[in-house]
Amino acid sequence: MKRLLAPATALLAIAAIALTGCSASAAGSGDDYPNRPINFSVGSEPGSGWDATARALVEVIEREDAVPVQVNVQNRPGAVGCVLLNDMINRHADADNEIAMTSVPLQSMELRGQCDVHYTDVTVIARLLIENFLVAVPADSEFQDLGALLDAIAADPQSVPIAASGDDQLPLALLVDAAGGNPSAINFIEFESGGEYLTALMNGDVVASVSGVTEYGAQIEAGELQGLAVLSEERLEAPLADIPTAVELGYDVTLNNWRGVYGPPNMPDYAVEYWQAKLQELLETPSWQEIADRNQWGTAYLAGDELQTFLDESYAQLQTALESVGAAG
Incomplete structure (x- = not known):
């Protein structure tokens, strides 16, 4: 859908x-x-x-x-x-x-x-x-693609803490829903700012985060984080052009x-x-x-x-x- x-x-x-x-x-x-x-x-x-x-x-x-x-x-x-x-x-x-x-x-x-x-x-x-929103993980994350992350959330939501507050939660909720999971079961950890998201990611307190490109673009470009997907209709421009869209990956979600x-x-x-x-x-x-x-x-x-x-x-x-x-x- x-x-x-x-x-x-x-x-x-x-x-x-x-x-x-x-x-x-x-x-x-x-x-x-x-x-x-x-x-x-x-x-x-x-x-x-x-x-x-x-x-x-x-x-x-x-x-x-x-x-x-x-x-x-x-x-x-x-x-x-x-x-x-x-x-x-x-x-x-x-x-x-x-x-x-x-x-x-x-x-x-x-x-x-x-x-x-x-x-x-x-x-x-x-x-x-x-x-545009994107889903990001640490560069050395066990989740190297969006499907693996969504499968883990579906299997055991509490074991997959996700940094996202307010409307940053909606993109992943829609993705989990599109993948057949239960959006209400996602283990969201809320923070007030992108800086706190980043610290939690780098410290291993969460396994992934959802936010705007502004908040993670520099860290992805530097190789500290990896973008699993953007929720745009087309890919971003360089230096983030390697990040696939959710639609490319089979999840018909744009946001x-x-x-x-x-x-x-x-x-x-x-x-x-x-x-x-x-x-x-x-x-x-x-x-x-x-x-x-x-x-x-x-x-x-x-x-x-x-x-x-x-x-x-x-x-x-x-x-x-x-x-x-x-x-x-």
Whole structure:
């Protein structure tokens, strides 16, 4: 049974919120916006995909001298972004100087019953990119192909600990389901960041991990990890071109993650419009293209009505996928 989770361009993956902030009324009108530092929050630890994307954007802003005020990245981990979401809603409603990274957990945590925030409770500003999921193991792992890993999970799930949190669990759940196993029996070990995933892999605390390419690409290229499969429709580009797709291996599962930027509820229109235009401008710079190519990110900007359509379709498809593997709340 085909497990395709993507509305036209793709689906899935970073969330964030700010520690300080005033209301939009305190900041005045948008005539001279932005006129004070911007808090760019990330709902995870340093080293995560959300963190990498936020810091990449700030790097491009600084290279291009694109924003007239300081943009400060803040890490606000907790409950796969839910802590930050609630903070944005409860402490920063109406603010014009608070933005945050987001991705699929903005929708899926509510669908899982793990966060009471709906994606319409905040102001989603723009989608930036799409990133592919991959399944990785240490280079010297006993599991040298995806089939062997899935067979081991089917035979004795508890003996095969897998590092994956939140929506990073969904790709493997769909693969196990496609292989005839029981997704609800997978022994997932949850961590807050890709750095913790990597440490657990290298220490032998887990036997495999599922995450975005950003978090493991460098280690695979260096020969420390091995990619068993990517869940894209086509193979990645070099230096990761040797990793087969799940479809090639006989598992008709494609899944990817999207990342974007959101603001607080009732963010002033002038701030939303500023960041929509500024983010689109940044994604067209050579500085961004260099970073995107290095991380194998597929730039996929959306805003306005197109973004709303994407979010609504993604929400419905994500709900169907989570229900299919018994992960809906």
